[in-house]
Every structure is written in C-alpha cells, then in structure tokens.
Amino acid sequence: MGFLKTLLAGVLVFCVxxxxxxxxxxxxxxxxxxxxxxxxxxxxxxxxxxxxxxxENMWFSADAFxxxxxxxxxxxxxxxxxxxxxxxxxxxxxxxxVIRQSLEADSAYADIARHGEGLTxxxxxxxxxxxxxxxxxxxxxxxxxxxxxxxxxxxxxVSDAGGKxxxxxxxxxxxxxxxxxxxxxxxxxxxxxxETAIFSNVEIVPLPPLPAKPALYSxxxxxxxxxxxxxxxxxxxxxIEAPNWTSDRALNYNSGGKLYRIPAAGGEPSPIDSxxxxxxxxxxGLSPDGKWIAISDQSQGTHQSVIYTFPATGGxxxxxxxxxxxxxxxxxxxxxxLAFCGQRDGKFGIFTVPATGGxETRLTTTDGLDDGPDYSxxxxxxxFNSDRxxxxxxxxxxxxxxxxxxxxxxxxxNWFPHISPDGKQMVFLSYEPDVKxxxxxxxxxxxxxxxxxxxxxxxxxxxxxxxxxxxxxxxPDSKKLAFVSYQFLP
Numbered sequence: 001m002g003f004l005k006t007l008l009a010g011v012l013v014f015c016v017x018x019x020x021x022x023x024x025x026x027x028x029x030x031x032x033x034x035x036x037x038x039x040x041x042x043x044x045x046x047x048x049x050x051x052x053x054x055x056e057n058m059w060f061s062a063d064a065f066x067x068x069x070x071x072x073x074x075x076x077x078x079x080x081x082x083x084x085x086x087x088x089x090x091x092x093x094x095x096x097x098v099i100r101q102s103l104e105a106d107s108a109y110a111d112i113a114r115h116g117e118g119l120t121x122x123x124x125x126x127x128x129x130x131x132x133x134x135x136x137x138x139x140x141x142x143x144x145x146x147x148x149x150x151x152x153x154x155x156x157x158v159s160d161a162g163g164k165x166x167x168x169x170x171x172x173x174x175x176x177x178x179x180x181x182x183x184x185x186x187x188x189x190x191x192x193x194x195e196t197a198i199f200s201n202v203e204i205v206p207l208p209p210l211p212a213k214p215a216l217y218s219x220x221x222x223x224x225x226x227x228x229x230x231x232x233x234x235x236x237x238x239x240i241e242a243p244n245w246t247s248d249r250a251l252n253y254n255s256g257g258k259l260y261r262i263p264a265a266g267g268e269p270s271p272i273d274s275x276x277x278x279x280x281x282x283x284x285g286l287s288p289d290g291k292w293i294a295i296s297d298q299s300q301g302t303h304q305s306v307i308y309t310f311p312a313t314g315g316x317x318x319x320x321x322x323x324x325x326x327x328x329x330x331x332x333x334x335x336x337x338l339a340f341c342g343q344r345d346g347k348f349g350i351f352t353v354p355a356t357g358g359x360e361t362r363l364t365t366t367d368g369l370d371d372g373p374d375y376s377x378x379x380x381x382x383x384f385n386s387d388r389x390x391x392x393x394x395x396x397x398x399x400x401x402x403x404x405x406x407x408x409x410x411x412x413x414n415w416f417p418h419i420s421p422d423g424k425q426m427v428f429l430s431y432e433p434d435v436k437x438x439x440x441x442x443x444x445x446x447x448x449x450x451x452x453x454x455x456x457x458x459x460x461x462x463x464x465x466x467x468x469x470x471x472x473x474x475x476p477d478s479k480k481l482a483f484v485s486y487q488f489l490p
Contacts, residue, residue, distance in 0.1 A: 054193065058132070061130065063107075065096075069182065084116055085197065108128050136229070155489070171485065220240065244472060247476050259271070369387050393410075415429045446459040446481070468483050
C-alpha cells in the first residue's frame with residue numbers, strides 16, 4: 001500500500017491509498033487461527049471481489065476468517081451484493097460486511113452476516129474478549145446488505161423482494177476508537193474447509209448527519225433469555241409500543257391509540273377491535289386465562305387514562321376504574337384483581353381493583369412516584385418501581401400492601417419489573433443515572449435478576465425507553481421476552 005500527502009487548510013494529511021489490485025481496500029489477511037489461508041481477487045470489469053476464507057467460526061470470544069479491509073473514521077456505511085459460490089458444506093458459512101476495532105481475533109466488532117442457509121444477522125461483540133451476540137433479521141437470503149456506523153450506534157439494512165434496502169431493525173451499541181477497520185469477511189464455519197463468496201457493487205461512503213427531523217422506526221423483537229440473542233419480528237416505519245405475549249404464540253401491541261396482534265414468529269399485524277377506545281396508551285395486558293384484555297384509554301370524558309376490559313378477540317370495553325388517571329400494569333394470577341398506578345389527590349400510588357369493577361384499594365402512600373405494579377406468579381407479592389429513595393428502584397410488597405422491601409440498589413434508574421411465569425427471574429428496564437422519569441428515545445438496558453441469588457445480568461442494550469417494555473411481555477414458557485427498540489434514520 002502507498003501513502004498520499006495532501007494539504008488541507010494548511011495541515012498536512014497522510015491518507016492510506018488502496019491497493020491497486022483491491023480497489024477500495026488497503027489489504028487483506030486471515031484474522032484468528034485458520035488451517036487454510038484465505039484469498040481475494042478483484043475483477044474490475046465486473047466490479048466484484050471474490051473472497052475465499054476458512055475458519056471455524058466468527059462467534060463466542062474469538063473469530064477466524066478472511067478479511068478484506070481498509071482503515072476508516074467517522075460515520076460511515078458499507079454496502080454490497082452478496083452471493084455464495086457453490087452449495088457449501090455448512091449452512092452457517094458466513095459472508096459478512098464487517099466493522100472491527102482491530103485485526104485481533106477477539107476484537108470488538110459488528111457485522112451483517114449472510115449465512116449459507118439464508119439467515120441474516122447483525123452480530124456484535126461489544127468489548128474485546130467478550131461474547132458475540134446477534135439480532136436476527138426477519139428477511140432470509142437478501143441479495144444486498146448494508147452496515148452503518150453512526151457514532152456508537154450500528155445499524156443494518158437488507159434488500160426486500162423488490163431489491164430495495166430496508167432497515168433490519170435492532171440497532172446495537174458499539175464504542176470504537178478511531179481509526180477502525182471496515183471491509184468484507186468470509187468464514188467457512190469448518191476449520192478444514194475453504195468457502196467462497198462474491199461481493200459486488202461494493203460501496204463505502206461517509207454518512208451525512210441525520211436530518212433535523214429523522215424518521216422513527218420501531219422494531220418489535222424477542223430475546224432468548226438463555227443466549228441473549230435477539231430476533232426481529234417486524235420493523236415498522238412508525239411508532240409502536242408495549243408488546244404482550246399471548247398463550248397462542250402471538251404478540252399484542254399498541255400504535256396510534258389502537259391495539260394490534262401479530263404472530264410472534266413474524267408476519268403481518270391485524271387490528272384488535274376495541275370499540276370506542278381509540279386512544280389506548282401502552283399500559284395494556286391479557287388476563288391469566290387469555291380471555292380478556294385490560295387497557296388504559298384516554299378517549300372518553302376528560303381524556304384522562306381510565307382502565308377498561310373487553311374480550312381478547314375484540315369487543316366493547318367495560319369501564320373498571322371510576323377514578324382517573326389510572327394506568328393498568330398487572331393482573332392477579334387468579335384473574336380476580338387488577339393492579340394499577342393511579343394519581344389521586346395529586347399523588348401517584350399503587351392501587352388494586354376487582355377485575356369486574358368496584359371499589360379501589362390504595363396500597364402505597366409514600367411521597368414521590370410509585371409505578372409499574374405487577375404480581376408474582378403465586379399471587380403473594382406485587383413488584384413495583386418507586387423513587388422514594390431518591391432514585392427509581394424496584395421494590396416488593398405483599399399483595400395487600402404490607403411488608404415492603406427494596407429489591408434493587410444500584411446507580412441506574414430501574415422501571416417496570418415483571419416476573420417470569422415460572423417465578424425464577426425478574427426483568428426490568430434500566431435508564432442511566434441522569435435520566436428522570438421514563439422518557440422515550442434513550443439508551444437503555446433490559447436487565448434480568450435471578451430471584452434466587454439476586455444476580456443481575458444484561459439481556460440487551462438498546463435505544464428505547466418509554467414503550468419498550470412497560471407491561472408484562474414474557475413468553476408463557478419463561479424462555480423469551482418481547483420488547484420494542486427504536487431507530488432514527490434518514
């Protein structure tokens with residue numbers, strides 16, 4: 001490779017020139033341990049890179065693959081058409097667009113990986129030597145893919161059936177020191193085998209700043225608790241919130257004041273008839289037997305939030321709370337009682353009310369905000385969040401409001417606790433220490449507490465907040481959670 005000297009505004013700048021035989025790129029080589037050396041050729045007439053690579057995997061805490069790269073800085077994207085050569089042996093062979101901190105095997109990185117079987121994932125290791133995670137796209141076998149880096153946020157796009165690039169959803173956070181590496185990668189997923197992929201119409205371009213009013217995209221996702229791997233259910237070019245997992249493998253969510261249902265495995269959404277209630281907010285959920293939906297709606301009277309219930313298949317809502325504002329959050333396991341956050345006499349607290357309507361009971365009376373109540377699966381306890389200590393933390397009390405205990409004690413602001421159906425774990429949403437309330441469009445974490453030993457782990461880091469996981473969203477088998485992440489895009 002060579003070096004180019006230029007004079008910009010009186011400053012001498014040294015730029016690395018691409019190798020003539022590699023067009024856009026400076027060099028190539030194998031990253032990590034491989035049994036067979038990789039290779040790359042560039043066909044200028046076709047504008048195509050043929051990349052061959054070995055390597056056992058690009059996963060866990062170390063990678064092994066052939067990498068064609070250049071150094072880069074700033075906000076940047078790389079795009080390419082991708083096609084494998086031959087049938088291949090391993091369905092998990094990977095052709096990737098890759099951004100890495102270094103050429104070390106355990107480097108922090110992110111890629112958009114097109115697998116031999118069609119699976120396409122945004123993969124990432126957010127720290128050197130850490131574990132690789134992924135966000136699986138709901139599009140299989142796209143012909144073109146793109147990877148973008150804006151600040152500490154990595155996003156990806158894949159082509160749809162018409163060839164148009166669309167966001168995959170599920171952005172990830174990755175802190176990279178400049179300069180970093182950007183390029184093409186191939187991994188055979190078999191240490192004794194070399195596989196080949198062709199990358200054509202490759203583009204590496206700097207990204208302009210986002211417009212003053214960028215477009216908001218919402219991504220409905222699920223995360224598997226055991227692996228922390230995420231899967232995109234659907235990407236929406238508008239605002240959605242608060243998924244509930246149904247007993248028949250579907251997800252309910254709210255958007256534009258209405259409720260919708262979509263298969264958890266992916267597909268197209270369908271509206272749920274909520275009658276006159278057309279200003280539903282993100283506090284809604286299903287009864288334990290799955291026959292009823294509780295909503296918090298602002299369409300009537302003074303337009304303050306009121307709790308209603310109606311059949312899960314749709315129907316006319318029945319008013320449950322006389323007082324307002326009232327925000328539903330939990331349903332007792334026996335189906336007889338609703339727990340909610342309400343404001344009465346200028347003070348927010350935790351209340352319960354019979355599921356059929358009637359007299360409400362106030363359970364908390366402390367100053368400040370008590371919010372997000374949800375029952376334990378055995379019905380003995382109500383978990384909730386409160387800022388009574390000066391920072392929003394998670395608490396637990398008996399279902400009658402007695403014997404309150406603090407559950408979390410850390411520097412985050414923790415909201416919306418939900419206990420897994422098997423009673424073993426608690427998920428909650430964590431904001432950074434300086435964030436007040438539960439606003440939208442913030443960097444947040446979904447965290448998981450083991451209720452046996454109190455150990456807390458991170459399920460996902462994402463851009464979200466209000467609308468991400470306000471209400472119960474555990475799968476019935478306690479293995480997965482549903483949530484919403486957001487992106488601002490041009």
